Amino acid sequence: MTDTTSSASAQQPDPATGPSPAAPGGPAGAVAAFVVGTWRGFRSLPLPMRLTAYVALGLVLLLVLATATTTVLVRRPLPQTAGSVEIAGLDGEVEVLRDEHGIAQVYADTMGDLARGQGYVHAQDRFFEMDVRRHATAGRLAELFGEEAVESDAYVRTMGWRRVAEKEVALLTPDTRAFLEAYADGVNAYLDDRGTSSISVEYTVLRLGGLDYQPEDWTPVDSLAWLKAMAWDLRGNMGDEIDRVLSADAVGTERAAELFPAYPYDEVTPIVTQGAVVDQVYEQDAERGQTRLPLRPGFEADQRAALRDLRDGMERMPAWLGRGEGIGSNSWVVSGELTESGDPLLANDPHLGTSLPGVWTQMGLHCRDVGPQCPLDVSGFTFSGVPGVIIGHNADVAWGFTNLGPDVADLFVERVSGEDVLRDGELRPLRIREEVIRVQGGEDVRITVRTGSHGPLVSDVAEQLAEVADVASGRLGTIVPEGGEAAVALQWTALQPGTTADAILALNLATDWDSFRAAAADFEAPAQNLVYADTEGHIGYQAPGRIPIRKSGNDGTVPSAGWLPENDWTGSVVPYDALPSVLDPDEGFVVTANQAVVGPGYPYFLTDDWDRGARSERIRDLLTERLAAGPVDADDMLEVQLDTRNPMAPVLVPHLLDVPLDGGYADDGQELLGDWDFSQPAEGEHSAAAAYYNVVWANLLDLVFDDELPADLAADGGQRWMAVVTDLLDEPDDPWWDDVVTEEVETRDDTLARAMTEARDELVRRQARDAESWTWGHLHRLDLRSATLGESGIGPVEALLNRDDWGVGGGSAIVDATSWDAAEGYAVTAAPSMRLVTSPGDWDASRWINLTGVSGHPASSHYTDQTDLWAAGETLPWRFSDDAVEAATEDRLVLQPPD
Known part of the structure; x- marks a missing residue:
């Protein structure tokens, strides 16, 4: 690859390095000027003072040189965004036009060149993030970060994410494979x-720590493989399966059931209330042999201990790979018959864990002459490392995602007995393989991966789970093989090779509802809710995904006995x-x-662990109110996204006000x-009340539940806990209100009073004695941290990579879903x-607006240049037409084939 410079930028320094260190104004030039000037001044001093001054000068000089060197190293990876670059393998010239926020629009004449251009730009902006992701999904993080990453690597190796991805390549269409290969060519060209010091400053830090890489x-x-990580983040109710068992262990089956209220189907409007499938299936047998509530024998103490260990191990997976809970999304689409413009409007804001850089980067991919040979003309939010646009629009259709769940x-x-597993009264062989985890700065770690008919034995992969091997007893009436052990297997649809990559490219190329639905059919994992709008005025919804059909013994709510065939999946999917x-x-x-997709009459079991509908009902109410006043516009959609009304407050506040x-x-x-008014703004009117209410809520959950539930089951304050407390408020003498640690028996009002008193004291400690000066934003902080070296514990490194301390409104179960964990504090844990x-x-x-910025380089002005706007509820123009993109262009880079 050869870098060249066009005449338009010949007079400019290379943006990849900044000013030359030897040039006037560069770091070395500044140091030289400082030294010469200081030396001349020192010569006029008496000798004793000169000696002291020389020592001081030496220390200052070392500090200045270190600062200058650090500045050069930090800025070195900044990419070239203007001029031209020669890249082998291109069919023709590729233009990369960037606006004031560094958002790239890529123009080319072939699909292959568009993919190469996208790969090049992704690598320019975010290769370290891409590299960490591929190490994570291959179970190779320890090669970069040492022993602390071994446990995560062991889990991923056991699940075999990369092994599944390797099998998927052969299942994809030739066009998708070609697009993936061209994208990889673009990454490698960069x-x-x-x-490594020219790719990312994180590599420089790791090299200083001894990494030769x-x-x-x-x-x-x-x-x-990265699509497997996204599926893991959105995997559904696996944590709930374990929590149900452990809750029963802590407080008994009857009281544990109170902590998992039934889904309120009669209170929440499902996503789909009409349509060919729904209208037909409600007339059919509602069960089709599917048992929704089978009898579930209890787990014995040693099995519950094993499941607890498994849950703890899952929690030690890196947070940026996803927890599988506490996240959600909003999306809606409105018919043009109800809008001011007469055209549809589509809104979307996925809620994911916070990280730096953020999970999304904006980009457009445009064929210069759109036609059969080069049909792509699309713009939207992309995953670095994955070609194409994940959420966005092309010239004909727009689409958005929320988690189907x-x-x-x-x-x-x-x-398990030796190398066999008990199944239907017989011992059958396990599939066994050995894996070696390379560890930076340490010894290799060898693990044995065992897999049965239900999937990998995930309980094998960490020292903390060793007691699983000591479990000897089975369920009621079950005989364990002599010398046997218990283990926990994971059966998960994403561990079966699929064609989601085909769906991504096909969605980018869809032109109407039929081609959109055909594309969605290949979107297997993670299963998503897809909303749709097009230039012909149509709106729609489609649920895709590979969803298993279970036999009658398995309702998916708790772990099942693997040796009983009635608990198996049938092998078919919905x-x-x-x-x-x-x-x-008809509704428009x-x-x-994330609420229930359909009502309880739907014949296939999808789940009963839906989001409980607080956000969906609030969005419906707001849309209905606005539509009652007349047609809506884009500003109305944005206002709905920023709504901060707390759904639990109207239920709880009357009880709080009744307590003297x-x-x-x-x-x-x-x-x-x-x-x-139950809103939760960061500052201003009603912010003080919001701050007080949320501190009361956190204290109340602690007082009601934490005296009886172990720490790993502590109430996080989300929608399930809101439903639990709502039911308890009507039972003032329920045992949950009593603090079992004290001698007296507390009632509801006793506990409410104590929660308010302790909240008052806490806010005095945290903010001020004057209640009117409290703000929710002072407590509810958004800290954006690098998921790797940003958690290193090394102050200068964390200061370089992290950006902290935005005060934001919203909260858990709120449309503006800046979630927080009441068991941990008030900091934002997930956000739009x-x-x-x-x-x-x-x-x-x-x-559109991004949580962070498009760049993964901390020295870039685009590292978090959208965060202030995001926190203020503002958005950026989303330019798509050639004229609009050209008018907004600030940097133009031409990728060209060699002569």
Whole structure:
């Protein structure tokens, strides 16, 4: 690869390095000027003073040189964004136009060149993130970060994410494979002849720590494997399966059932209420042999201990790989018959864990002459490392995602004897393989991966789970093989090779509802809710995904006995044509916010662990209110996304106001609730009340539940806990209100009073004595941290990579879903990872915003340049047409084939 410079940029320094260190104004020039000037001044001093001054000068000089060197090293990886670069393998010139926020729009004449251009730009901006992801999904993080990553690597190796991705390549269409290969070529063109210090400052830090490393070439498998991590993050109710068992162990079956209320189907409007599939299947047998509530024998103490260990091990997976819980998304689409423009509007804001850089990077991919040979003209949010656009629009259609959340993963307690597993009264052989985990700065770690008919034995992979091997007893009436052990297997649809990569490219190329539905059919994992709008005025919804059909003994709510065949999956999945779908619903809009997709009459079991509908019902209410006043526009959509009304507050606040507190200091916070509108802004009116309420809520959960539940089951304050407390408020003498640690028996009002008193004291400690000066934003902080070296514990490194301390509004179960964990504190744990509103009638009128920025380089002005706007509820113009993109262009880079 050869770097050249066009005449337009010949007078500019290379953006990859900044000013030359030897040039006037560069770091070395500044140091030289400082030394010469200081030396001349010192010569006029008396000798004793000169000696002291020389020592001081030497120390200062060392500090200045270190600072200058650090500046050069930090800025060195910044990419070239103007001029031209020669890249082998291109069919023709590729233009990369960037706007004031560094958002790239790529133009080319062939599909292959578009993919190469996208790969090159992704590598420019975020290769370290891409490299970490591929190490994570291959179970090779320890090669970069040492012993602390071994346990995560062991889990991923045991699940075999990369092994599955390797098998997927052969299943993809030739066009998809070619696109993946061209993308990899673009990534590798950027890496070619570049040392690690020119790729990312994180590599420089790791090298200082002793890492001797040069990145391998990128491959299509690297791209496919990251889709497994996203499926893991959105895997469904696996944690709930374990929590149900452990809760029963802690407080008994009857009281544990109170902690998992039934889904309120009669209170929440499902996503789809009409459509061919729904209308037909409700007339059929509602069960089709599927037992929703089978008898579930209890687990014995040693099995519960094993499951607890498994849960703890899962929690030690890196947070940026996803926890599988506490996240969600909003999306909705409104018919043009209800909008001011007469064209549909589509809104989307996926809620994911916070990280730096953020999970999304914005980009457009445009064929210069759109036609059969080069049909791509698309723009939206992309995953670095994955070609194409994940969420966005092309010239004809727009689409958005929320998590469907079906139960696609089950845990099975297995009975193992040596290299065999008990199944239907017989011992059958396990599949066994050895894996070697290379460890930076340490000895290799060898693990044995055992796999049965239900999947890998995930209980094998960590020292903390060793007691699983000591479990000897089985379920009621079950005989364990002599010398046997118990293990826990994971059966998960994402561990079967699939074709989601085909779906991504096909969605990018869809032109109408039929081609959109055909594309969605290949989107197997993670299963998503897809909303749709097009330039012809149509809106729609489609549920895709590989969703297993279980036998009658398994309802997916708790781990199952693996030796009983009635607990197996049937081997079939819910047929795509039977999944809920609707085009142009009578209501004129579709709302998805992780609530139930359909009502209880639907014949296939998807899950009962839906989001409980607080966000979806609030969105529906807001849309209905606005539509009652007249047609809506994009600003209305954005306002709905920013709604901060707390759904639990109208239920709890009347009870709080009824509890008598001493006048003056004690009831200052309580008085704030009297005229509170239940909104939770970061600052301004109602923020003080929001701060007080949330501290009361956190204290209340602690007082009610933490005296009886272990720490790993502590109430996080999400929608399930809101439902639990709602039920308890009608039972003032329920045993949950009593603090079992004290001698007296507390009632509901005793506990509410104590929660408010302790909240008042806590806010005085945290903020001020004056209740009116409290703010929710002071407590509810968004800290963006690098998921790797940003957690290193090394102050200067963390200061370089992390960006902290945005005060934000919103909260858990709120439309503006800046979630927090009441058991941990008030800091944001998950948030809208981006926001968009698309306007098919005029694509240039669309709006978007990212949680962070497009760059993964901490020295870049685009590292977090969108975060302030995001926190303020603002958005950026989403330019799509050639004229709009050209008018906004600030940097133009031409990728060209060698002469």
